[in-house]
Amino acid sequence: MQAIDWEFVVGHINYWLFIVLMMTGFYIVVAKGNLVKKIVGLNIFQTAVFMLYISIGKVTGGTAPIFPLDMNVDPAVVYSNPLPHVLILTAIVVGIATTSLGLALIVRIREEYGTIEEDEILKIEKEMALQDVRQHSEVIGERG
Amino acid sequence: MLVATALAVVRTQSLFATAMLSGVFSLLSALLLVVLDAVDVAFTEAAVGAGISTVLMLGTLALTRRFESAPSHSPAIPLFVVLVTGATLIYGTLDMPNFGSATAPAQVHVAPEYLERSVHEIGVPNIVTAILASYRGFDTLGETAVVFTAGIGVLLLLSGLRRRRRNKREDV
Numbered sequence: 001m002q003a004i005d006w007e008f009v010v011g012h013i014n015y016w017l018f019i020v021l022m023m024t025g026f027y028i029v030v031a032k033g034n035l036v037k038k039i040v041g042l043n044i045f046q047t048a049v050f051m052l053y054i055s056i057g058k059v060t061g062g063t064a065p066i067f068p069l070d071m072n073v074d075p076a077v078v079y080s081n082p083l084p085h086v087l088i089l090t091a092i093v094v095g096i097a098t099t100s101l102g103l104a105l106i107v108r109i110r111e112e113y114g115t116i117e118e119d120e121i122l123k124i125e126k127e128m129a130l131q132d133v134r135q136h137s138e139v140i141g142e143r144g
Numbered sequence: 145m146l147v148a149t150a151l152a153v154v155r156t157q158s159l160f161a162t163a164m165l166s167g168v169f170s171l172l173s174a175l176l177l178v179v180l181d182a183v184d185v186a187f188t189e190a191a192v193g194a195g196i197s198t199v200l201m202l203g204t205l206a207l208t209r210r211f212e213s214a215p216s217h218s219p220a221i222p223l224f225v226v227l228v229t230g231a232t233l234i235y236g237t238l239d240m241p242n243f244g245s246a247t248a249p250a251q252v253h254v255a256p257e258y259l260e261r262s263v264h265e266i267g268v269p270n271i272v273t274a275i276l277a278s279y280r281g282f283d284t285l286g287e288t289a290v291v292f293t294a295g296i297g298v299l300l301l302l303s304g305l306r307r308r309r310r311n312k313r314e315d316v
Contacts, residue, residue: 011242023230031222065271080181097294104301
């Protein structure tokens with residue numbers, strides 16, 4: 001049996017850690033019934049994806065992609081990849097926009113249903129549907 | 145520490161604590177981003193993630209309630225789904241280049257060109273700013289459009305909240 005390739009493990013452990021974080025967020029979204037908690041889980045998932053992207057752009061021995069002020073670029077200096085930073089910058093701002101929209105929806109749901117628990121909302125919905133069916137069948141019965 | 149914070153979010157039932165923990169999570173991730181050379185992203189994450197979203201979260205809690213009820217169904221199926229997804233993702237990373245490798249595909253494609261050309265084409269010391277505002281200007285325009293739309297959506301959803309409340313009180 002081949003021994004564990006430590007270089008490989010150390011080179012990939014960052015990805016694995018971010019995937020663990022991602023899955024924690026995913027678990028919160030799927031398993032928790034509270035809507036606010038779901039949003040927090042979504043945020044955790046999102047941030048983990050951001051960090052995954054940024055870690056792809058990192059170059060060993062590199063520095064932040066900012067030139068010296070006089071613009072005399074020293075070719076010996078290694079800069080990290082600026083492209084993921086730009087994309088993630090955009091993604092963070094879009095992320096806060098979706099989060100705020102989700103939270104506003106939660107406030108509306110709470111107003112309409114009086115609860116922010118998924119189970120209770122489903123129960124109320126079911127009762128409403130049953131009532132609809134009953135009314136409908138009454139109307140049909142009168143006709144018959 | 146990040147993992148510990150995320151797990152604490154899973155465990156706690158107080159939504160107030162959840163909001164605070166998500167702020168802590170954002171701040172820690174901002175620190176990590178500084179280590180990864182992404183200072184601009186770290187600024188944004190600290191301001192937006194730890195600042196604005198915590199405030200929004202607290203505002204929502206003020207309008208709704210503070211505690212979540214205990215889960216009614218077993219966590220076995222979600223746990224299984226999550227584990228399978230995670231295993232698939234980890235399998236996907238096996239092909240990826242080592243962390244910090246300078247010869248990774250992401251590093252040799254267009255990034256060096258941006259680094260080279262923005263010096264005399266844009267002349268802004270911060271390359272992230274140069275790309276964000278110039279090379280990918282339309283992207284940023286689209287982003288502002290998204291934020292604007294979200295703002296309108298929030299306003300529409302929340303407008304009349306006070307009016308409706310007053311009506312309800314008069315009905316009672």
